[in-house]
Amino acid sequence: MSFLHEAAHELVSVCIPSACVGCGRWDYSVCPLCAALSYSLLPQWELLDAGNVEYPLWELSDYSDPMRSIIVAAKHSSRLDLSEFLFDCGVNIGLSIAQSGMLSVGSDATSLWVVPAPASWKRRLFGQGITIHVARGVAAAVGGHSEVACCVRDACRLDPWVSSQAGKSSEQRRESRRGRMYMTEEVPRGVGVIGVDDVVASGGTMNEMFRVFERSWVAGACIARSRQ
Ligand SMILES: [Zn+2]
Structure with missing residues (x-):
């Protein structure tokens, strides 16, 4: 035996x-x-072009290995729990945002919502949401290291007929996201929004979130930035 x-x-x-x-x-x-990448990398920010306006996008890493492989595994491997790694990535980004002074510049937000980028319905039903772990990390760090109260609000949805981004050109991705998101609850006055996604490539998803939350938008944040 x-x-x-x-x-x-x-x-x-x-x-x-x-x-x-x-x-x-x-x-x-x-x-x-x-594992140390989550807390040892220094988050950077750039201005992302949303058409006629730019806004800051925080990013932890380039979308290259080993970060790329870790993100792919987090999305697709059901026997591996990478939520702690993703949370730590979020904490790292949140700390940088809190310490940047960005939250007190030109904004009267007294509290913040950290809103994860909406997943397609297919992923919502069958896949693994990874952005939520990053969002929780960002909220914990911003809330713990600034005067601003901060929480995660899953307040953004994709229309059900929007398909996955995989296998599309960047132009197709931009097109497929345009006008297809909506907020599930109104953001109160005085509340700022930080949008969080795992990977930002063309910026289509992040810009669409910006469009949805424009009045309250503070910044975007992602773990990895892809520039193909
Ligand atoms: Zn390794």
Whole structure:
């Protein structure tokens, strides 16, 4: 019996080898070096062009390996829980936002909503939402390190017929997001909005969120910025 058990264990470890999802190093699901990316990278911000207006977008990393592989694994691997890594990424970004002074410039917001980018209905039903973990981290850090009260509000939705962004050109992505989002609850006066997404590529999703929340918008934030 014990032999069978051992054999089965051996078979499992051969079939599902344990390698770091970020860099492939053996015997880790996430190795210490990759795990450290969440808190050791220094978030940067740039101005994102939303047509006739620009707004700040905070980003933790380029969309390149190992961060890219970690994000892909977080989205698609059901046997691996990367919520802590994603939360830590959010904390890192939130700390930078809180310490930047950006929250007190030109805004009378006394509290903030951190709003995750809406997932397609397919992903909402069958996939794994990863943006929510990042949003929770951002809210925890901003709330804990500024005068501004901060909470996560899942206040943005995609119209149900919008399909996944995968496999589309950047122009198609921009087009598919345009005019297809709406807010599920009105943002009260004096409340600012930080929009959070996992990856920002063309900026289509973030700009659409900006359009929805424009009156209350403070900044966008993402873990990884892709510039193809
Ligand atoms: Zn690694």
